[in-house]
Structure formats: structure tokens, C-alpha cells
Amino acid sequence: MYLSFSNPNTATPKMRFRKAPPKKTFEITIVDDNTYQVKAHKITSTDLTVVKKACHVLDKRKTFQLPKVDLPTLMKFESKYSFSPVPRFVQRLTKKSHPLTFDHHNIPAPLWESLFPYQKEGVRMAIDVYGSRCLLADDMGLGKTRQALAFIGYHLPSRTLVVCPSYLRYHWQHALKELLSCESQLVKKGSETLTGAVCIVSYDMLHTLQIPSGLFDVVVCDESHYVKSRKTKRTKSLTPLVRSAQHALLMTGTPALNRPIELFSQLFMLRPVYIKNYSSYAARYCNGKPTPFGYDDRGSSNSHELNWVLTRGFMIRRLKRDVLTQLPPKTRHTVWLELTTRQLVKVKAEFKIWQNLNNTIYKLPSGSEEQRRQMFERQKIISQLFRTTALAKCESIVNWVLDALADGRSFIFFAYHRVVLDAVEEAVRNADISFMRIDGSTPAAVRQQNVEEFQNNPKIRIAILSLMAAGTGVTLTRVSECVFGELYWVPGVMIQAEDRVHRISQENRVDIQYLLGTDTIDTYVHPSLCKKLATLDTVVDKRTDRTFKGATTTHVQAREESLLHILSSLF
Numbered sequence: 001m002y003l004s005f006s007n008p009n010t011a012t013p014k015m016r017f018r019k020a021p022p023k024k025t026f027e028i029t030i031v032d033d034n035t036y037q038v039k040a041h042k043i044t045s046t047d048l049t050v051v052k053k054a055c056h057v058l059d060k061r062k063t064f065q066l067p068k069v070d071l072p073t074l075m076k077f078e079s080k081y082s083f084s085p086v087p088r089f090v091q092r093l094t095k096k097s098h099p100l101t102f103d104h105h106n107i108p109a110p111l112w113e114s115l116f117p118y119q120k121e122g123v124r125m126a127i128d129v130y131g132s133r134c135l136l137a138d139d140m141g142l143g144k145t146r147q148a149l150a151f152i153g154y155h156l157p158s159r160t161l162v163v164c165p166s167y168l169r170y171h172w173q174h175a176l177k178e179l180l181s182c183e184s185q186l187v188k189k190g191s192e193t194l195t196g197a198v199c200i201v202s203y204d205m206l207h208t209l210q211i212p213s214g215l216f217d218v219v220v221c222d223e224s225h226y227v228k229s230r231k232t233k234r235t236k237s238l239t240p241l242v243r244s245a246q247h248a249l250l251m252t253g254t255p256a257l258n259r260p261i262e263l264f265s266q267l268f269m270l271r272p273v274y275i276k277n278y279s280s281y282a283a284r285y286c287n288g289k290p291t292p293f294g295y296d297d298r299g300s301s302n303s304h305e306l307n308w309v310l311t312r313g314f315m316i317r318r319l320k321r322d323v324l325t326q327l328p329p330k331t332r333h334t335v336w337l338e339l340t341t342r343q344l345v346k347v348k349a350e351f352k353i354w355q356n357l358n359n360t361i362y363k364l365p366s367g368s369e370e371q372r373r374q375m376f377e378r379q380k381i382i383s384q385l386f387r388t389t390a391l392a393k394c395e396s397i398v399n400w401v402l403d404a405l406a407d408g409r410s411f412i413f414f415a416y417h418r419v420v421l422d423a424v425e426e427a428v429r430n431a432d433i434s435f436m437r438i439d440g441s442t443p444a445a446v447r448q449q450n451v452e453e454f455q456n457n458p459k460i461r462i463a464i465l466s467l468m469a470a471g472t473g474v475t476l477t478r479v480s481e482c483v484f485g486e487l488y489w490v491p492g493v494m495i496q497a498e499d500r501v502h503r504i505s506q507e508n509r510v511d512i513q514y515l516l517g518t519d520t521i522d523t524y525v526h527p528s529l530c531k532k533l534a535t536l537d538t539v540v541d542k543r544t545d546r547t548f549k550g551a552t553t554t555h556v557q558a559r560e561e562s563l564l565h566i567l568s569s570l571f
Helices: 044-056 068-075 109-114 117-131 145-155 167-181 203-209 233-244 260-270 277-287 303-311 341-363 369-406 418-430 444-456 492-499 524-540 564-568
Strands: 001-003 015-018 025-032 035-041 063-067 082-084 133-138 160-164 200-201 218-222 247-251 287-289 294-296 328-339 411-415 435-438 460-467 481-484 509-518 553-554
Touching: 001 260, 025 068, 025 167, 025 303, 035 068, 035 524, 063 068, 109 145, 109 167, 109 435, 117 133, 133 160, 145 167, 145 218, 145 247, 145 287, 160 167, 160 203, 167 200, 167 203, 167 260, 167 444, 200 444, 203 233, 218 233, 233 260, 233 341, 247 260, 260 277, 260 303, 260 524, 277 303, 287 481, 303 509, 328 369, 369 509, 411 418, 418 435, 418 460, 481 492, 492 524, 509 524
Parallel strands: 025 082, 133 247, 160 200, 160 218, 218 247, 328 509, 328 553, 411 460, 411 481, 435 460, 481 509
Antiparallel strands: 001 015, 025 035, 035 063, 287 294
16 A cells, blocks of 8 residues: 655645555466466456467466466566465475375275275375375265274274264264274263273364373364364364374365365364465455455355365365266256245245345445344344245145155155154154154164164155254165255255265165245245355366256145144144
8 A cells, every 4th residue: 555645734744545556467376287277467458468479378368277387488577567376385285205105904804895996095095195184075975984994994003083973973883893893982971081092072072071182193083074163162172183193084075065164174184284374275265355344254266276275185085976887876856836825924024124124234334333233133034034934835845745655755855944844744644654753852872773774664755854963974775865845055964965865875866856935035045055066066076067956847836725733733
């Protein structure tokens, strides 16, 4: 910024700040090992043509790709233009050359021989290529747990800590005993002393244990997206344990559920030498910028470079379509439920409140206390709309489910709100149809029993599942149809839930049904999910072919008959 004086004749000149004129800048990002992306800012077409001609670039756009060998030629224009170069931590980020020490004989033979070839390669890469510190981000259903067990087996008898969601603790204890013949200490209370060679701890209990750094040589974190926020207690407790461990393996099929900022904590734990601080990461990859309401890191920027950073220094990622050629395809269908005027009365009223608040917010001074208050009220209305939509759709959802079951179909059913789960359960119970249910109140031991019973008993026609409680950690491949009564804001949550049926051992084509309500908040959430998924796929997988848009779209007219007798019992 430049300083200028409003009145040079006064003794105490009044200073006035004005913004510096925009600079002519070339912004450089990495696409892959051999290619850079160059974006020109405030540079005339004539000057840009001169630069491109010198660099042998034929692309006429202001954003173009440049071979790595031609980068020195571009930098010769440094005296005339400014450059926003690739940060030093990115330039230094190369796969370290680790001694090739991997020997599968260190892993119990029955476990090693049970692995698919791509799983064996994953274990080898984790140890030899990434130096036993990496993020195993294989697509859901590709057997990350077995690879993690092989990783643990390779490093035994080193003391090992397994951190996982609470509902997966018994699963890990069983897997360690069955596949590694390894007894483990399952920590159930914060007062327990961690004495076992292998200890299993839930994320929620982690901060109560006060585990000293360096106590464990090996740390394995299942569903590591649980530490997506750098400010939570679980993240603050886990970070020093992972950083001090000699070997660390983070596991998740969805490294980022919603936005690129959710990757920061995981990368910072693994290799802080490259991802040193939050501010530089957020500015580079999240379009981070200060606002009147604080620092905004919810965006995305330099996605191709972030994908390169991930694959180059942190992440092992294989997709089903690449390694499981025999896995049947997954097809999405959107079903628009046309709701009656009676069902939409409250939804329309709350939409009106939302629109009025928007109009008010835009008229208020930016950053003012009143604007903040109104934005908070708007957020409350959106949350209320989410629940009101569930109530409005409930009758139509139940009708659809009963019709599908009457056709002889078996499937798993997901919903977010308890009222929807309760309504579906009440309907199938009254219809004398066998079902299984898992929600947040289901104990871990009962949860596993329910899963096994559903897998082994074809008489159970429907699994009624909470999206948040059963969207991960369960395998339900006996059926090949997955139905969503509600949408959720976060695309990673939806993908994870879909893949309860689309995973190893599935033999049939998987059909995903999304039941959406016309004239409800679904009309806003659905396109937002598609947009967010496109961003995440670019960052994590460098792909653009996935969407939540259905291959087919069906419109189901509302019925006039009422199922309010079902709902009345729930309130």
C-alpha cells in the first residue's frame, strides 16, 4: 500500500491509505511431475503473446499448461513481471528414497496370502515408498483394514495404538485376534492404564487418557476423517501421538468429506516438514481470505497441485474401477416425490422466512453486528427447514418403501432424522415385514449382531439405518439396493453410506435410490452435493466423472390417503 498526504501544508499531515495498483503477475502451480499450469493476471494480450512465443506455447488462453523444461524460459521475464511461484515446501516435496527393506515374511503367512495383489502392493508402498508414514485412502470396500493389519504385523512387536470410532473397537479387537493372533487391550474407561502391546482407543475417549508422546511406536487411525477439524479435542490429542510415532498409518475412504481444508490436519500429522502451518495451506489450496466474520477457508484453489502434493508425498489411493474389474457397476437413480399442498404448508412458510432474511442481510452494512445476528438466524432457519422437509416427506417416503417391499425387493434404507427412521420402522412392523435397525442408540455389540443377522438371514427384507451411525464400518452386501430417504449436506457421508453394499463380495449390480421432495430444501441440497463432489474428486482422484445426478429420474405423485396414524404415535 502507498501513503499519500491529503494536505502537505499542515503541520500534522493526515495520512490516507489506498490500494497498490494491480501487479502484472504469472501464477504458477503444479499439474504433474512434468507439467506446470500458468495463469496470467493483468497482462495484455500482446505481452502475453510474446511470453508464450518464447516458451513455445500455442494455447491462446490466459491459463495455460507449460512443460517443466520450459519453466526457465518463463522466468527470464522476471524483470518485467511479478511471479507467484510454487511454494518452497511444494518444490521440496518429493518421495523420499527409503531403503527397500520390505519383506513380506515378517507378516503372518495366512494373512499375507489372503490379500489381493493390489493390497499387497499397498502394504509395500506404505513401508518402502512412504517410509511407513502415509494416508491409506483406498476407495471404500477395497479392504483397508486387512492392509492395516499387515502393516501392524510387519512392525510387531513394536507397541501399537489403534484409534477408531467407538463402534469399530470390537471389530478391530476381533480382527487382530483372528488374523494376527494378537491379543489387544480394548480401552473402555479414561482411567485405564495402557499396558497392552496393542491398545484400541476410540476417538471420543482419546483426550481423556493423556497418553504421553512417544509411548507407541506404531499408530493406526481408522476413519481418519474424524480428525478433519484442527480445533477439536480429538485432533489436538491425536496430533502429537502421530507425529512422535516412528510409524503411522491413517486410513479413510474419504480423506475429505466436504472441503479441501479437511485434509490439513491429517497431512500436518504425517509430515509437518512439508505441511508446516494452517495459514499457508489454507491460502494456497482453500482460497483462504480474511472476511469481516473471520478467516474463510471453505473454498478450493489450485486443486491439481493439491492432488499432486497428496499423491507425491502422502497418499495411497486406488479406486474400485481400477483394481476390481469384476466388481459390478453402481447406478444412481433420483426419485422425485411430489408432495401434497397439505404436506408443504410449513415448508413454504419457512422458505418465505428464509427469503426475507436474505433480503434483509444484503441490505445491512457488511460485517455489522446486526448482519451477523441475522446470518445466525438464517442458519437456524436452514437447519429447521432440513427437519421440516423430513416431516413433509415422511408420508411419501413410507408409501414408497412399502410399495418397494410389496414388489418383493430387499434393500437398506438410510435417513438422517429419527422421525423418518421411526415412521419407516412403524410401517414395516405393521405390515409384518422382518427388519433390522441401527441408529445412534444401538450398542456396538448389538450393532455387529444385527449386521451378521442381516447378512445371513434372507427373511430380513430391510435394514433401517441412521446415516450418521451406520454410514461407515458395516458391510451389507447381501442386498444390492440402497435407498436414501434424505439427503445430507456432505458428499463424503453419502458416498460412504452407498458403499455399504458396493464393496468386495458384492456380486450384483448396485442400485442407489435417492428419494427427493419437490419444492423442499432437497432442490437446493442436491445440486450443491453434485458441485462439492466434483471439487473433491478433482483434489483427491483427479477425476470429473462422478455425480449424484441419477441415471434415471422418476416422478412419484403424492397419494391422498394419509398415514398420519403412523406419525401420530411418534409425537
